[in-house]
Amino acid sequence: MVDSNPHNIASADLATTIVQISTIQGHLNLGAPAGIPAMPRQIPPVAPLVDRNDIRAIMTRHLREVRSLLVLTGPAGIGKTLLASHILAGTGGGQLYADLAWSTSSLLGIRSGWLRALGVHRDLVPDDDAENRALWHTVTAQRAVAVLIDGASSAEQVTALRPSTAGATIVTSRRPLLDLTGAGARRFDLPPLSLADAIELLRDALTRAGQPPQPEDGTMLTEMAKACGGLPLALHLTAANTASTTPDNRPPNVLECPVSRAYDSLSGPLARAWRLLTLIPASDFDTEAAATLLDTSPTQARDLLAALHTARLIQATRQDGPTPIRWQIPDALKPAAAEARDQDEPIDQQEQALDRLLDWIRPAAQWAAACATPYRSTSQHVLAANRSSPDRPELTTPAALDWLADQHDLITGCLQTAEDRGAFHLVIALATTGWPLALHHLIDPQRWFTGDQAALQAAELLDDTEAAARALDRLGVWARRTGNHNRAIDYLTRAADQWALLGNPFRQAESRRRIGHVHLAQGHIEEALEMFEQARSAFEQIHSDQGKRSLGLTLIDLATAHLAADHPSHLAPYQDTHTQHAIAAAERGYELILAHAPLDQTSQARALVARGEASARLDHDDALDSLRRALGLAEQAGAVSVRIKAMSALAETLLRLGEEDTAAAIMIERHMLATGLRT
Structure with missing residues (x-):
């Protein structure tokens, strides 16, 4: 039947079919009936995919044979959306897409839009959430739609948008969404591109941008690819910046990537923690160092680091050893974190955080060095002064060496920071903590050589003759270990002269004994025996x-x-x-x-x-x-x-x-x- 209203409007609850029998005066407005088949294609256009064939094949097989719900995780810019789009692009029955990171619609609004895209008349889409979800499951049970839920942050979002079991769903997220495991989800973690594949992608992107690289650009491409950390989005941005008509030589600004979304979504304490962690002058760090820098307890620091890891803004570098876990900000995200720090963190707060870190590392490193070499007189003084402290549990020699090796990057980084800040006594103190590792051949001598050079310069600036003599001794040993025998003899001879001026025959004899080691390494046996005999005569008097x-x-x-x-x-x-x-x-x-x-x-x-x-x-x-x-x-x-x-x-x-x-x-x-x- 047809409603006899003056506007000639027929609603679908009154008629399923309208037939014009004769001429109708005026306008007749027809709504699309619910039965019109719709085939939406909402999946974003796909770009070329590099180095993802294996994981793509596995995920495709799981969607077809095993499970209808897959979760693809990884940091921002890793290519999750692109891979998911490639997998779902060829599916039939309709393709639906929602970007939860950017969408301002509610979950109810997203479902309603999908129902309309599948041909359900807008007047039949319920406003009630429960009825709306029921209709969504009814419609998707009758047709196998493919759904891409992009940027999910919780399992509840996925549950609300997931179609009936007839449909295939891929969820992308920076979080593991472990709660979905019970719903039959299979999780895949997307790794960064290998260096070779990153170079290939960069070369292809530059070519498509109209600036194909030349054969002599290989080194430049390698450095650019390394700076992007295997993130495809950063590589594309780098290619775009390089090919721009107004060249911008700055490194890829990852804040232009979706990383900014993750940072903007952080709570105040988490955002502050991420900013301040960029101040740590090392490639990675442990919870104790982070707690000191952030001025919080180790328990609170663990919670903050776990939350940042969940947000994919930091990553774990190791989960074994004397420190249970170590963390780092991925190289590709460091520019973003540093920019956020400079924009949002007051300078005085940054300075206070660095002061806390430097104040902590010196006694901690000296304590570990003393535990590693308890037979040295300087170690015995440190052990005696700190043995009753509850914050200083005594370590075995292997455990102390492990700790020093783990913190070696941090110690050398803090040494450089102290030198830049003019804290020369701290430079001298930190330089000595590498000695136990040197005795056990656990560190690269050439790398620590620069630290002892800094300690020597600091001692000379402070007119500290004893510290200068100690630094010269260490420099002599480093030079011997790196094969610079003439330089080693020069350093050790200068050290012996300094100890003589200080009236310290014990240290003078030690320096001469080390000169004997250099002669022995050179094969000058008679000279070595002479130096050892001189040292023996001196030590017999002590x-x-x-x-x-x-x-x-x-x-x-x-x-x-x-x-x-x-x-x-x-x-x-x-x-x-x-x-x-x-x-x-x-x-x-x-x-x-x-x-x-x-x-x-x-x-x-x-x-x-x-x-x-x-x-x-x-x-x-x-x-x-x-x-x-x-x-x-x-x-x-x-x-x-x-x-x-x-x-x-x-x-x-x-x-x-x-x-x-x-x-x-x-x-x-x-x-x-x-x-x-x-x-």
């Missing part, structure tokens, strides 16, 4: 435990030099005189170390290696026992270089005894250990 320990170390050095002199490459093969001197010096050195520095397992191991090697050359029965004990002590102390030397001597001794298989196994293990040390 009756403290520290003096006796240094005397023991010098005797071990003498034993090593005598063994080198007895080597075929220097003098006649295996002269008994040098070997006898070596075994006597090693035995006495071992006894002194054991009596006056019982915690110094590394030096004990060195003494046993020298004694075992000499005993083997003299065919003594205790050679194997000494070398095996040396190997065990070196392993306990974490002294990799001493372990390698002990393994070499042990394998050589076993070969002399005819145990080729055992010797071969030890040499294979030694090779693996040495390879790891070089790496």
Whole structure:
């Protein structure tokens, strides 16, 4: 039937079909009936997809065979929307899209729009949320629509928009949305592009932008790709900036990417935390450092970091080791965070945060360094002063070395920051904390060399002769380890002269002993023996435990030099005189170390290696026992270089005894250990 109203309007609840029988005067307005089939195509246009074939194939198979709900996670700009669009672009039954990050519509409004797009008359779309959702499920149960829910922040949003089981749904989010697992969702985490694929994408984007790169641009493309951190959106922005008619040489501004949405959605404390974390002068950081910088408790810092990780604004770099987890701001997001910091964080707040970090790192690093080398006199002073503090639990040597190795980037970064701020006493204090790692060959000498150069300059500016002498000693050792023997002798000679001016014969003898090490490394055996003898004479006049320990170390050095002199490459093969001197010096050195520095397992191991090697050359029965004990002590102390030397001597001794298989196994293990040390 037709309503006889003067406006000639027929509503769908009164008639499903209207037939014109004769001429109708006036206007007749017809609403689209509910049964008109609609085929919406709302999925965003797709661009070329790089390095996503494997994950695309897996997700497509899951949609077709296993599950109808997939969650694609990853940081902003990683290409989640593009990949999802590629997967859903070929599906039939209609394609629906909603960008929850930008949309101002309610979930009810989004569903209503989708129902109208599927052909439901607007007058039949309920305003009541429950009725609207029921109609949505009814309609999507009858046709297999594909839905892309972009930028979801909660499982509730997905539940409200997900179609009936007949439809396929892909959800993109920066959050894991673990609550959807119970709803049968399968989650995929989208990784950044590899460097090679990032370069390929950048090259393609530049070509399409009308500025194809030339063969000589390879280095530039590599640097640009690295700066973008494998984020496709940052790569496209970089290509657009590079090809612009008004060149802009600044790095990709990630605030132009969807990162800004994540930052704008943060609460005040979270936004402040993200801004301030950019002040940490290291590639990564742990919860304790973050808590200090943010002036909060470790528990609160953990919560803040977890929330930033959920928002994909920081990432975990490691989840094992002495610190349970370490964090970093991805390289591609650092410009955005730094810009937000400069815009929104007052300078005085930034300065106070840095002050807190510097005030924390110095005593923490000195405490760990003291625990790593408890036999040193300076360490004993630190341990005695802090042992009763509840904030300073005493660490074993391996644990202390692990902590120092973990915080090495932070320590060197804070050293540079302190130098820039003119905090020269802090520069000197931080430079000394690398020494335990140097003793155990756990850090790159060339990298720390610059830190000790800064400490030397700081000491000279402060007219601190003692600090300058200590820095010269360390610089000499670093130079020896990097093969700069002439420079090493120069530094160590200057250090010995400084100690002489200060009237410190103990330190002067230590510097001369180190000069002997340089001569030994060069193969100048006679010069090394002379320097070691001078140091031995000086240490014999010092009756403290520290003096006796240094005397023991010098005797071990003498034993090593005598063994080198007895080597075929220097003098006649295996002269008994040098070997006898070596075994006597090693035995006495071992006894002194054991009596006056019982915690110094590394030096004990060195003494046993020298004694075992000499005993083997003299065919003594205790050679194997000494070398095996040396190997065990070196392993306990974490002294990799001493372990390698002990393994070499042990394998050589076993070969002399005819145990080729055992010797071969030890040499294979030694090779693996040495390879790891070089790496």
